Amino acid sequence: MTISSILFILILVGSSAFFAMKVRQIIKNIRLGKSINRTDRKGERLKIMIRVALGQSKMVTRPIAGILHIFIYVAFIFTQIELIEIIIDGASGSHRIFAEPLGGLYTFVISLIEVLSLLALIATFVFLSRRNLIKVPRLVKSEMTGWPKLDGNIILYLEIILVICVFTMNGSDEALYNRGASHYEGQGSFGFALSQFFGPSVFGGMETSTLHVIERIGWWGHFGVVMGFVIYLPFSKHLHIFWAFPNVFFSNLDPKGQFSNMESVTNEVKMMLDPNADPYAVPEVDPNAVPQKFGAKDVPDLNWVNIMNAYTCTECGRCTSSCPANVTGKMLSPRKIMMDVRDRAEEIGKGIKKDGEDFNDGKSLLGDYITEEEIWACTSCNACVQECPVNIDPLAIIVDLRRYLVMEESKIPSELITMNTNIENNQAPWQFSPTDRLKWKDEE
Amino acid sequence: MSNLVVPTMAEMMASGEKPDVLFWVGCSGSFDDRAKKITKAIVKILNKCDVKFAVLGAEESCTGDPAKRAGNEFLFQMQAMMNIQVLDGYEVKKIVTACPHCFNTLKNEYPGLGGDYEVIHHTQLLESLFKEGKLNVEGGEFKGKKITFHDPCYLGRANDVYEAPRSVLSKLDAELVEMKRCKAKGLCCGAGGAQMFKEAEKGDKEVNVERTEDALKTNPNIIATGCPFCNTMMTDGVKNFNKENDIQVLDIAEMIALASDL
Numbered sequence: 001m002t003i004s005s006i007l008f009i010l011i012l013v014g015s016s017a018f019f020a021m022k023v024r025q026i027i028k029n030i031r032l033g034k035s036i037n038r039t040d041r042k043g044e045r046l047k048i049m050i051r052v053a054l055g056q057s058k059m060v061t062r063p064i065a066g067i068l069h070i071f072i073y074v075a076f077i078f079t080q081i082e083l084i085e086i087i088i089d090g091a092s093g094s095h096r097i098f099a100e101p102l103g104g105l106y107t108f109v110i111s112l113i114e115v116l117s118l119l120a121l122i123a124t125f126v127f128l129s130r131r132n133l134i135k136v137p138r139l140v141k142s143e144m145t146g147w148p149k150l151d152g153n154i155i156l157y158l159e160i161i162l163v164i165c166v167f168t169m170n171g172s173d174e175a176l177y178n179r180g181a182s183h184y185e186g187q188g189s190f191g192f193a194l195s196q197f198f199g200p201s202v203f204g205g206m207e208t209s210t211l212h213v214i215e216r217i218g219w220w221g222h223f224g225v226v227m228g229f230v231i232y233l234p235f236s237k238h239l240h241i242f243w244a245f246p247n248v249f250f251s252n253l254d255p256k257g258q259f260s261n262m263e264s265v266t267n268e269v270k271m272m273l274d275p276n277a278d279p280y281a282v283p284e285v286d287p288n289a290v291p292q293k294f295g296a297k298d299v300p301d302l303n304w305v306n307i308m309n310a311y312t313c314t315e316c317g318r319c320t321s322s323c324p325a326n327v328t329g330k331m332l333s334p335r336k337i338m339m340d341v342r343d344r345a346e347e348i349g350k351g352i353k354k355d356g357e358d359f360n361d362g363k364s365l366l367g368d369y370i371t372e373e374e375i376w377a378c379t380s381c382n383a384c385v386q387e388c389p390v391n392i393d394p395l396a397i398i399v400d401l402r403r404y405l406v407m408e409e410s411k412i413p414s415e416l417i418t419m420n421t422n423i424e425n426n427q428a429p430w431q432f433s434p435t436d437r438l439k440w441k442d443e444e
Numbered sequence: 445m446s447n448l449v450v451p452t453m454a455e456m457m458a459s460g461e462k463p464d465v466l467f468w469v470g471c472s473g474s475f476d477d478r479a480k481k482i483t484k485a486i487v488k489i490l491n492k493c494d495v496k497f498a499v500l501g502a503e504e505s506c507t508g509d510p511a512k513r514a515g516n517e518f519l520f521q522m523q524a525m526m527n528i529q530v531l532d533g534y535e536v537k538k539i540v541t542a543c544p545h546c547f548n549t550l551k552n553e554y555p556g557l558g559g560d561y562e563v564i565h566h567t568q569l570l571e572s573l574f575k576e577g578k579l580n581v582e583g584g585e586f587k588g589k590k591i592t593f594h595d596p597c598y599l600g601r602a603n604d605v606y607e608a609p610r611s612v613l614s615k616l617d618a619e620l621v622e623m624k625r626c627k628a629k630g631l632c633c634g635a636g637g638a639q640m641f642k643e644a645e646k647g648d649k650e651v652n653v654e655r656t657e658d659a660l661k662t663n664p665n666i667i668a669t670g671c672p673f674c675n676t677m678m679t680d681g682v683k684n685f686n687k688e689n690d691i692q693v694l695d696i697a698e699m700i701a702l703a704s705d706l
Binding site: 061254255256257258259261262265266268269270272273294295322324325327328329330331332373376377378379380381382383385386387399402403404405406407412413415416418419420423424427428429430432434435436437438439440441443 | 448450452469471473474475476480483484487499501502504505506508510511512513514515516517518519521522523525526529548551552553556557597598601602603604628629631632634635636637638639640641642643644645646647648649650651653654655
């Protein structure tokens with residue numbers, strides 16, 4: 001085994017192991033959440049995953065970003081074939097191991113990758129300009145400064161380097177193959193869609209020895225960027241490339257307007273309304289039971305789908321740009337809600353790793369990350385849920401935070417106290433006499 | 445005295461009758477002066493089409509929707525359980541309502557608490573009355589007018605009902621123009637999630653003003669709604685631009701009733 005093969009395997013195994021470790025931590029963080037049954041209707045779930053995650057159906061509702069994103073997405077998928085080849089070649093010391101067995105199909109696949117890479121490159125430049133030059137409003141909102149802004153750009157820079165490496169690798173190898181000097185046996189043209197033309201013209205004039213170095217730079221560069229990407233992913237919003245699939249699979253299939261009915265409340269309400277219930281009965285108490293909290297104050301009070309939503313969010317801001325509160329200048333931004341949940345989940349995950357299960361830093365999602373002003377600005381209109389290309393549900397989190405505020409802390413805007421009192425006393429949110437409910441019939 | 449025929453469930457039951465559908469009027473439709481007109485328009489249509497219906501009258505109570513959206517699950521479930529007792533007591537099978545919030549809550553959130561009913565929005569009822577040939581209108585005063593429809597969130601996005609209101613409006617022989625943000629992308633009027641009952645948080649604009657701008661851009665004669673709260677918000681929005689003499693905000697039921705000279 002050559003030194004380069006050993007180095008290759010070490011990098012591959014090292015990055016993969018690091019990634020696996022980080023993903024395990026993320027899964028642990030997601031499991032901080034409460035249980036919720038999202039494994040019913042599997043067929044329907046599979047269909048929606050194929051349509052929304054694999055088929056990107058919600059992306060194209062905004063055509064420019066949607067179609068450009070599909071370029072990058074499809075290029076990414078097909079480049080995996082080349083990556084598998086690179087892994088086999090790198091570990092075994094072979095060169096373009098798929099070329100011979102696949103024959104014409106190989107030429108087609110690599111050609112397709114080249115064309116898609118070019119499209120992806122164009123998309124990347126447009127995306128960079130949308131973030132940094134044109135400054136599309138949703139990409140430069142207040143929560144998109146600092147790390148989130150850098151994160152969005154780093155991914156795009158990596159994408160550019162990756163495509164340059166692919167073209168360097170194929171172009172220089174084409175030039176080498178033209179003169180019978182490629183590690184691929186024989187002499188001729190690979191016939192790849194783009195590199196068969198730009199290969200000779202860009203690299204044709206170079207020395208064979210230089211070309212060998214350049215080809216290796218391209219090859220190692222491609223591999224290196226991918227491995228760097230693998231290490232970077234767990235820290236990035238770019239995690240959506242994996243989580244999008246389970247996230248859509250486990251997403252809410254019920255009508256968007258349907259909020260969950262809290263079971264813990266149902267039991268108490270049934271007791272209250274049951275004429276046979278003994279009001280003085282001592283309820284059976286499980287000594288090991290953890291006291292139940294209504295609603296959510298912190299990340300562990302949410303359910304695991306809420307937390308997975310946060311790790312899936314790629315901060316595109318379609319939610320925020322369609323939020324009626326946000327577009328009229330209120331503090332609420334559904335995207336920020338998701339970013340806050342992820343940040344807080346990370347913080348708790350790290351804390352537990354350090355201090356064990358009873359970790360307590362005295363902080364909480366509600367209060368330290370999300371303010372009351374934000375959550376009371378929500379009109380529950382579901383625009384954010386509708387807009388999310390990967391079916392994230394910020395509204396479910398907002399409602400759970402409201403529930404905590406109202407039912408645990410009785411913190412509620414005073415007008416809403418009046419509304420509640422009216423509903424309790426007059427069976428309507430306004431102070432009218434319930435006996436007047438049919439008065440309209442006789443009014444002119 | 446009006447000549448509306450509005451039997452209550454109690455009266456129906458006393459005379460041994462059972463309505464085909466319960467008309468859930470809702471708090472807004474019962475008490476809000478503007479919304480009461482919508483309620484009456486619906487009754488006029490129901491009367492004209494000989495739909496055998498009844499209302500709960502004083503036995504109706506808030507569905508609990510605003511309490512639930514505002515985080516008070518206790519109050520919501522109390523309301524829901526009490527309403528379910530009443531509805532089940534009358535063996536109600538089918539409900540029509542003019543309020544998308546009542547519609548959503550009754551249709552989606554009551555089943556989990558034991559209340560299973562077929563629930564439709566009044567625009568869906570109107571659509572089927574047209575289909576069955578029980579209802580016929582000519583454009584009347586709406587002929588050739590420009591109408592834009594504001595999708596209520598709890599009818600549209602929340603429950604994917606986009607076509608029924610449009611299909612009913614299409615009977616009016618008018619020009620139906622869509623706002624830039626419409627259907628699934630429709631912007632909220634600002635009233636949902638219990639916002640109707642409180643001041644908005646600090647911002648640089650009211651949501652209903654933003655939405656009214658959307659509507660004004662279509663240059664409409666009429667802004668059509670299918671929700672009493674949207675109606676209030678859009679009416680206020682139009683007033684904000686001093687356009688109340690040029691643009692009417694009307695519920696689809698009112699438009700059908702007017703076009704039918706009811």
